[in-house]
Amino acid sequence: MSGGISHRKDVEYLEGCNPPLVERNADEFKRLHDMLVAVDPSAERAEKHTHWKSEGSQHYEARLTEARKLLTQLAEGYDKAANSLRDYAFALEVAKAHYSNGKANEQALASLIHTKGTAITREAQEAEPMRQWEDMRSTTGVMDFFAELTMDVDDIRDDANRLHDAAGGDFHLAKTTEHEARELCVHQLKQAYDLLPDFRMGFIQRVDIVSAIADLRREAAEAGTNPLTHLPGSGPKQDYYPIAGNDIVSPTLRDIRLQVANLPGAKDSYWSPPSNAQERADWIAANKDIIKAAARNSGLPPDMVAGIAWQEIGGQPGILDDITDTIREQADSPLSPIAPETLPWRLGGDPDNTSMGPIAIQVRRGAEVLGYDPDHLTDQQRSMVEDSLQDPAQNIFIASEYLAQLKAESEFASVPAEEMTPAQYQELAARYNGGPYWRTDDAQAYGRGFTNNLDEARNALR
Numbered sequence: 001m002s003g004g005i006s007h008r009k010d011v012e013y014l015e016g017c018n019p020p021l022v023e024r025n026a027d028e029f030k031r032l033h034d035m036l037v038a039v040d041p042s043a044e045r046a047e048k049h050t051h052w053k054s055e056g057s058q059h060y061e062a063r064l065t066e067a068r069k070l071l072t073q074l075a076e077g078y079d080k081a082a083n084s085l086r087d088y089a090f091a092l093e094v095a096k097a098h099y100s101n102g103k104a105n106e107q108a109l110a111s112l113i114h115t116k117g118t119a120i121t122r123e124a125q126e127a128e129p130m131r132q133w134e135d136m137r138s139t140t141g142v143m144d145f146f147a148e149l150t151m152d153v154d155d156i157r158d159d160a161n162r163l164h165d166a167a168g169g170d171f172h173l174a175k176t177t178e179h180e181a182r183e184l185c186v187h188q189l190k191q192a193y194d195l196l197p198d199f200r201m202g203f204i205q206r207v208d209i210v211s212a213i214a215d216l217r218r219e220a221a222e223a224g225t226n227p228l229t230h231l232p233g234s235g236p237k238q239d240y241y242p243i244a245g246n247d248i249v250s251p252t253l254r255d256i257r258l259q260v261a262n263l264p265g266a267k268d269s270y271w272s273p274p275s276n277a278q279e280r281a282d283w284i285a286a287n288k289d290i291i292k293a294a295a296r297n298s299g300l301p302p303d304m305v306a307g308i309a310w311q312e313i314g315g316q317p318g319i320l321d322d323i324t325d326t327i328r329e330q331a332d333s334p335l336s337p338i339a340p341e342t343l344p345w346r347l348g349g350d351p352d353n354t355s356m357g358p359i360a361i362q363v364r365r366g367a368e369v370l371g372y373d374p375d376h377l378t379d380q381q382r383s384m385v386e387d388s389l390q391d392p393a394q395n396i397f398i399a400s401e402y403l404a405q406l407k408a409e410s411e412f413a414s415v416p417a418e419e420m421t422p423a424q425y426q427e428l429a430a431r432y433n434g435g436p437y438w439r440t441d442d443a444q445a446y447g448r449g450f451t452n453n454l455d456e457a458r459n460a461l462r
Helices: 008-016 019-048 057-113 122-126 129-137 154-195 214-223 251-261 277-286 288-298 302-312 318-331 363-369 379-390 392-409 422-437 441-461
Strands: none
Touching (some): 008 154, 251 288, 251 379, 277 288, 277 302, 288 302, 302 441, 379 392, 392 422, 422 441
16 A cells, blocks of 8 residues: 555554543643633732832832732643644544554455364464454465464455555554644743743742642632642642552652551451442442542542442452462563463453452553553553552552542543433443443443442441
8 A cells, every 4th residue: 555554563552542531631731721710810910010118028029029020921831732632632533543443454365264273372372463364365384373384364364455555544544643732832832841941940849838838728719729739520630640650659659648547457258259239239338438539539439439349349269360370470481482362261351451459440441540551561560550459458548549540531521420420420330331432232231230230238337
C-alpha cells in the first residue's frame, strides 16, 4: 500500500489510551483558566481602588500588580494547555477507530490462516497474524510457525494479502494520526508551560497553614462551594503526587495507608470468601466505615462501592489468586515452553491481568491506580501492589478509586455522586467488569446483576 504498512505491535499502546480521560484533563485546565479569570475583577479592584499611604503602600501596590500579572499568565497557560489536550483527544479517537478497523481485518486474516495450519511453538503462538502470514507466503520462510509444513497457501493468497495490507494500512493510519497529534500537543503544552511565571519549586513538605487558622478554614469552606473550585462529579481535591519511579511504596499507596490507619480494622476473607447473601451482607456491614471513607475520598456514592463489593467478594479464595499469579509468572519466563495465555482452564492469561483481592482488581489496574508504571514494575513494586490488593481495607480504597477513574471516562463524568441515576449506576458496574468492552453481553449481565442486588448492599451499609 502506498500509504505504508505498520504492525499491531507498533500501535498496541493505543489500547491503553483513553480519549475521555484526556478530555477530562482538558476540562480541568479549562476550569483553572475560568477560575483565574473570575478572580481578576476582585484583584483589579484591590489594585486600582484601594487608596492608602504608608511606608508599606508602595510594596503593597507592587505586590498587587505582580499578583494580577501572575493571574493573567497562569490563565493564558492553562487555556492553551486545555485547547491542545482537547485537540489531541479528538485525534486519539480517530486513531483508535483506525486501530479497531485494523484489529478486525487482522482477526479475519487469523481465521483465514488457521484453515491452513496451527501454531505449535511459543514464538508462533505469540506472533501477530500479519507476521504469521508474512512467514507463510515467503518462498524462503522457514515455515516453522505451523504444524502442517507441506501446506499449500496459494488458494488463500489473494484474500490473505488483501487482509494483511488492509490491517497494516489501518495500523499505519492509527500510528501516524496519533503520533502527529501527540507531537503537536507536546509542542503546544511546552508553549503553555513557558507562559507560566517562573515561580516553580520542587516537591517539598508543605505547611498546612489553612488547617491551623480558623478564619482561613472558614474561607476555604466557603470557597469550596464555588463550582469553579472543582469539576462537576469529581471527588475532593487532593495533593498532586509525582509518579512512583523506583519507589517501592508509591505516594498514593502511602496516602491510602495513612487513611486506613485511622479507620476500624477490616474484615478479611482471604481463606474463605462469602458464599451466600447473608455472608456478603455481613462482610459489607463489617467494613462499612471503610467503604464510606473510600467512596468519600473518590467522590462516589457509598452504595456504588458497596454494590460492586457485593458482586465481587464471593469469588475464589485469595490463596487461589496467588497460585494463579505464580503459575502465570512462571509461564511468562523466557525458559517456559508455553505462553501464560495458553495455560489451561482459568490459569490462562497475562500475569498483569490476574485479578486479586476481595473486590477483584487486575494487577495492572491496581498498579495504575497506585501511581506505578505498570509496564516497568520492579519485582518489589509488583509484590507491593499484590499485597495491597489482597489487604481488604487497601483493596476497598483502590477499587473505589478505580471506579472513579471509570466514571471519569463516561458520559456522566460531570454528574455529582448524589445525582447519579440507576442507569448510570448500572453502566458504571458494567464498566468495572468489562473495561473498554463494557458493552459486551457478559459485562451488561454483570451490570444487571449489580442492580438486582443493590438494595441488599444498601441495607448492609446502613
